Every structure is written in C-alpha cells, then in structure tokens.
Amino acid sequence: MEHYFSVLSHCSLFHGIGQEDLNEMMGCLGAKITSVSKGEPVFLEGDPAQMVGVVLSGGVQVVQDDYYGNRSVLSILQPGDSFGEAFSCAGLDHMPVSVFAVKESEVLLLNCRRILTLCSHTCHFHSLLIQNLLQGLAQKNLAFTQKVRYMSQKTTKDKLLTYLLDQAKQQGSAEFVIPCDRQTLADYLGVERTAMSAELSKLKKAGQLDTKGSWFHLNPVERHI
Known part of the structure; x- marks a missing residue:
C-alpha cells in the first residue's frame, strides 16, 4: 500500500494520516484494490451501497440513467478522489448511480461501515477518518453546487465557457487539459454533444x-463572458 501513499495523501479521507498507519488501516477497513478496464463498471446502479472507492490511477465518472436510458454525468473523478460515501452514510441499501472507468484505472475499495464503526482494536486513526469523511461530504456538496451553477447558465455557450474558465482558474493557466472527453463533458454540462461541438x-x-481533444487554450479576450 506504500506504493500508493502519494496518491492517498491527496485524498481528503486520509488527510493527516501517516504512512506508518497505512497498512494497519487498510486491514482494519477491509480494503482491496481492483483494476478496471476503460468503459467497465466499478459499481452499477442497484449494487449494495456499502463501499467507498478511491481512485488510485486512471479516472472514473459517476453517472445516472433515467427511465429512457438518457445518461447524466454527475461527477468526473481523478486519482485521489473518493466516491460512494454519501450513499453509504445515508443508509441506502442500493446504489442509485453507476461508476464507470473512463480509462484503465485502479480503485481502492473500503467498507464504509468499518469506517463509521470503531473496531475492537480501538485504532487511533478511526476518529480522524470519521472527521475526514464528514469534511469530504461537505466538499462534495460544494462540487454539486458548482455543477448546478454550470447547468443554470442559459445557453450551451455560457455553460461551456463557465466550465472552461473555472478549469483555467483551478489549473492556474489559460492552457489546460480537462479531465474528460467531449462526450463526457457534454453529459456533465447537460447539453447535446453536437450543439457543444x-x-x-x-x-x-x-x-x-x-482546442484539440481535451486540450484547451483560452485567449485573453475571453476572460469575461
């Protein structure tokens, strides 16, 4: 597990937890690492809602399909990002969403109930994990608010530019690579890919x-919408 410590140290769930505690923690939490091919599911809607995932490499997207099969991308996750905790903590029996790998990925899976329940060994990191879990849920709520902000823009152009300007700000450069392909971006923004293109x-x-593929460069004239 030490091999992944640099990635896990950037995950909010493990904030403040030292490398020396990592192996003990993984055993206590029933951790396992799974490899997922591009396009394959980590979770599917209807699966038991009891696991928390952390992206170790590659990338995944959280999606929800409506009755007619129309897909909405709820979030796009990179190494160090976690997922599934909101549904486990909410006490749901089954996952209301699916999680798919957007590229060859490795994912760490943890039993959420073991995170929330102090074990018989009274591991000292448990209280810190619970604190980190709550903070992570708050951060995800902020991310959802950000998505609502994009989708509340009136036109496809405004949705697109608002997202791209945020990406430039987050990455500190007018030249950047977004963490998804064009179809995924369209699904995330809630627009038709042809209209976005x-x-x-x-x-x-x-x-x-x-732009070319996932690469973008915003020219200075487009600093204001």
Whole structure:
C-alpha cells in the first residue's frame, strides 16, 4: 500500500494520516484494490451501497440513467478522489448511480461501515477518518453546487465557457487539459454533444480559444463572458 501513499495523501479521507498507519488501516477497513478496464463498471446502479472507492490511477465518472436510458454525468473523478460515501452514510441499501472507468484505472475499495464503526482494536486513526469523511461530504456538496451553477447558465455557450474558465482558474493557466472527453463533458454540462461541438467551432473560428481533444487554450479576450 506504500506504493500508493502519494496518491492517498491527496485524498481528503486520509488527510493527516501517516504512512506508518497505512497498512494497519487498510486491514482494519477491509480494503482491496481492483483494476478496471476503460468503459467497465466499478459499481452499477442497484449494487449494495456499502463501499467507498478511491481512485488510485486512471479516472472514473459517476453517472445516472433515467427511465429512457438518457445518461447524466454527475461527477468526473481523478486519482485521489473518493466516491460512494454519501450513499453509504445515508443508509441506502442500493446504489442509485453507476461508476464507470473512463480509462484503465485502479480503485481502492473500503467498507464504509468499518469506517463509521470503531473496531475492537480501538485504532487511533478511526476518529480522524470519521472527521475526514464528514469534511469530504461537505466538499462534495460544494462540487454539486458548482455543477448546478454550470447547468443554470442559459445557453450551451455560457455553460461551456463557465466550465472552461473555472478549469483555467483551478489549473492556474489559460492552457489546460480537462479531465474528460467531449462526450463526457457534454453529459456533465447537460447539453447535446453536437450543439457543444458547434459552439466550440464558433469560438475557435472567432479566435476566442484553441482546442484539440481535451486540450484547451483560452485567449485573453475571453476572460469575461
């Protein structure tokens, strides 16, 4: 597990927990590492809601399908990000969402009930884990608020630019790579991919941005929407 410590140290769930406690903790929490191929599920809607996942490598997306099979991307997660804790802590019996790998990935799975329940060994890191779990849930609530902000924009162009400007700010550069492909981005923003592609073509032709695949460069003129 020491091999993944650099990744886990960036996960809010393990904030303040030293490497020396890692192996003991993993055994206490019933941890296991699973490899997931691109496009394959980590969880499927309807699976038991009892595990917390942490992305160790690659990337995953949390999705929800409606009755007609229309897919909405709820979040896009990178190494160090966790998922599934809200549903486990809410006491749900089954997962209301699915989680798919968007590239070859490794995922750490933890039993949430073991996180929330002090073990017979009274491991000293348990109280810190619970504190970190609550803080992580609050952060996810903020991320959901951010998604609502994107989707509340009136036009596809405004949704797209609001997202891209946030990515530039987060990465500290007008040149950046987004953590998803074009289809995933369209699903995340709640827009049609063809409409989004048309807006990107217009923005590129107007000299407001350059893009290729997941790479973007925002030109200074497009600092305001």
